[in-house]
Amino acid sequence: MTTDVFDTAVLRTELRLFRREPGALFWLLLFPTLLLVVLGSVPSFREADPSFGGLRPVDAYVPVAVLLGLTVGGLQGMPQVLTGYRERGILRRMSATPVRPAALLSAQMVVTGGAALLSALLALAVGRLGFGVTLPEQPLGYLLALLLAVLAALSLGALLSALSRTTKMAGAVGSAALFPAMFCAGVWLPVQAMPDLLAEIVGWTPFGAAAQALNEAAAGDWPGWSHLAVLVAWTALLTRSAARRFRWE
Amino acid sequence: MPVIEVTDLRKSYGGRPVVDGVSFAVEEGEIFGVLGPNGAGKTTTVECVEGLRVPDAGRVRVTGLDPVADHERVARVLGAQLQQSELQARLTVREALELYAAFYPKPADWRPLAERLGLAPMLGTRFGKLSGGQKQRLFIALALVGDPRVVVLDELTTGLDPRARRETWQLIEDIRAGGVTVLLVTHFMEEAQRLCDRIAVIDRGRVAALDTPAGLIRRSAGATVISFTPSAPLDDTDLRALPGLVSADVSAGRGDGRVTLSGTDETVNAVITLLARTRVTAHQLRVTDTTLDDAFLDLTEAPA
Numbered sequence: 271m272t273t274d275v276f277d278t279a280v281l282r283t284e285l286r287l288f289r290r291e292p293g294a295l296f297w298l299l300l301f302p303t304l305l306l307v308v309l310g311s312v313p314s315f316r317e318a319d320p321s322f323g324g325l326r327p328v329d330a331y332v333p334v335a336v337l338l339g340l341t342v343g344g345l346q347g348m349p350q351v352l353t354g355y356r357e358r359g360i361l362r363r364m365s366a367t368p369v370r371p372a373a374l375l376s377a378q379m380v381v382t383g384g385a386a387l388l389s390a391l392l393a394l395a396v397g398r399l400g401f402g403v404t405l406p407e408q409p410l411g412y413l414l415a416l417l418l419a420v421l422a423a424l425s426l427g428a429l430l431s432a433l434s435r436t437t438k439m440a441g442a443v444g445s446a447a448l449f450p451a452m453f454c455a456g457v458w459l460p461v462q463a464m465p466d467l468l469a470e471i472v473g474w475t476p477f478g479a480a481a482q483a484l485n486e487a488a489a490g491d492w493p494g495w496s497h498l499a500v501l502v503a504w505t506a507l508l509t510r511s512a513a514r515r516f517r518w519e
Numbered sequence: 520m521p522v523i524e525v526t527d528l529r530k531s532y533g534g535r536p537v538v539d540g541v542s543f544a545v546e547e548g549e550i551f552g553v554l555g556p557n558g559a560g561k562t563t564t565v566e567c568v569e570g571l572r573v574p575d576a577g578r579v580r581v582t583g584l585d586p587v588a589d590h591e592r593v594a595r596v597l598g599a600q601l602q603q604s605e606l607q608a609r610l611t612v613r614e615a616l617e618l619y620a621a622f623y624p625k626p627a628d629w630r631p632l633a634e635r636l637g638l639a640p641m642l643g644t645r646f647g648k649l650s651g652g653q654k655q656r657l658f659i660a661l662a663l664v665g666d667p668r669v670v671v672l673d674e675l676t677t678g679l680d681p682r683a684r685r686e687t688w689q690l691i692e693d694i695r696a697g698g699v700t701v702l703l704v705t706h707f708m709e710e711a712q713r714l715c716d717r718i719a720v721i722d723r724g725r726v727a728a729l730d731t732p733a734g735l736i737r738r739s740a741g742a743t744v745i746s747f748t749p750s751a752p753l754d755d756t757d758l759r760a761l762p763g764l765v766s767a768d769v770s771a772g773r774g775d776g777r778v779t780l781s782g783t784d785e786t787v788n789a790v791i792t793l794l795a796r797t798r799v800t801a802h803q804l805r806v807t808d809t810t811l812d813d814a815f816l817d818l819t820e821a822p823a
Binding site for chain 1: 569570571591594595597599601603604605606607609610614617618619621622623624661665
């Protein structure tokens with residue numbers, strides 16, 4: 271199947287190439303769960319903690335691990351790949367065929383988004399089986415929040431790809447953006463444990479809003495519309511700027 | 520109807536005209552050369568033909584279609600090999616051929632194509648591991664895999680060793696023999712002279728000359744070069760008075776007094792008469808045509 275912005279042959283190729291990148295496979299798919307396992311192995315992380323609202327730290331770290339894969343994929347993986355494709359004339363070469371190079375962009379998004387979802391499922395499964403973390407009690411709300419978080423991460427990645435003219439630049443900008451994004455997602459301090467004001471501020475960022483929406487759904491509530499709206503608004507804003515700034519060569 | 524028609528094409532970058540009124544037409548079955556010094560506007564011209572750039576003014580048609588407005592239909596009949604483009608490093612030769620074949624509604628069978636281009640032994644090799652010559656052959660294959668009517672080859676042999684270059688020339692002749700029209704961008708005179716039916720010499724964004732290789736050589740002043748070592752020095756005034764003479768050079772510095780003259784057939788006859796009249800013997804007399812190199816230098820200006 272092929273349309274202006276999508277082509278199955280391109281998607282199949284990108285999927286195949288993704289499987290050949292050991293670095294991407296590790297950081298995107300395994301690292302988040304590995305982090306969860308390491309933290310969960312600390313005995314004190316398996317004891318209920320009042321500063322986590324009565325949850326065990328390991329419970330609070332499952333949503334963090336769920337968000338980590340899409341953060342790494344969106345901010346580090348995809349922009350590096352796409353700027354590389356532009357830098358090395360791969361996008362240009364495809365412009366000279368009946369298929370538009372936009373097909374490469376969409377394929378990268380599907381691959382990165384798919385891998386991020388897989389990474390999230392792995393973290394949930396290992397949390398449940400390894401550390402007895404209860405599965406999200408509002409699964410539909412959880413899935414919705416997760417999908418919106420993936421879209422926000424992909425649109426941020428698209429903007430980074432649009433702004434970076436070289437892979438080197440994409441690497442630098444991606445790393446610079448990765449740390450605040452990981453902070454907001456709660457890697458250093460899960461949002462439940464953040465002071466109220468900090469949690470409030472972080473809630474306006476895409477990954478902070480995603481973390482809070484996931485926590486609400488995990489606890490059995492429907493994720494707050496304000497958090498979902500923050501994710502949608504970021505996605506729309508980032509996609510618009512990315513589409514405006516993106517250069518094919 | 521010509522396969523490619525370019526009429527009064529103009530394109531500027533940041534106010535600087537790169538292509539400044541280029542016109543030419545490529546007929547079916549031709550190998551048409553675009554020759555010119557670096558920065559003359561050759562690549563920009565063919566990028567407009569490929570639909571990769573939007574002209575500022577002028578008209579470009581490929582099989583009667585506009586490469587920008589009708590991009591998809593043009594891309595189906597035009598195969599391109601671009602200057603400085605790559606593929607994903609971990610993509611194998613086979614996967615690249617399969618992928619690009621999938622882009623076209625009626626692709627050529629890539630297996631015989633790979634065979635013909637000598638890619639058969641490396642179908643499982645990743646792009647990143649290929650040598651420069653192998654990459655170029657893969658790009659020729661990708662330009663042909665859509666079974667195009669016309670291929671555009673941009674500086675195909677740059678960076679190849681002489682053997683690989685000669686093999687590539689044979690390939691280009693084979694492509695044409697298969698009925699495909701070829702638009703060849705090059706800055707190698709030998710390549711243009713050997714392969715092209717007609718050549719457009721582009722200089723500073725304009726067509727400086729458009730002719731067959733032989734025609735370009737004939738048209739340049741001093742098309743014939745006469746050189747010899749005289750048994751006794753010749754009078755300089757006699758040499759300067761030769762009809763049709765364009766330049767005369769006596770290599771006194773080398774001590775043997777070898778004379779090199781460029782001019783026309785008339786000059787050749789006059790030299791022989793002069794030698795007979797003055798009873799001077801010409802040792803190692805050579806009469807040769809100038810090369811396309813000389814014609815090219817004649818047609819294009821030295822950079823300011």
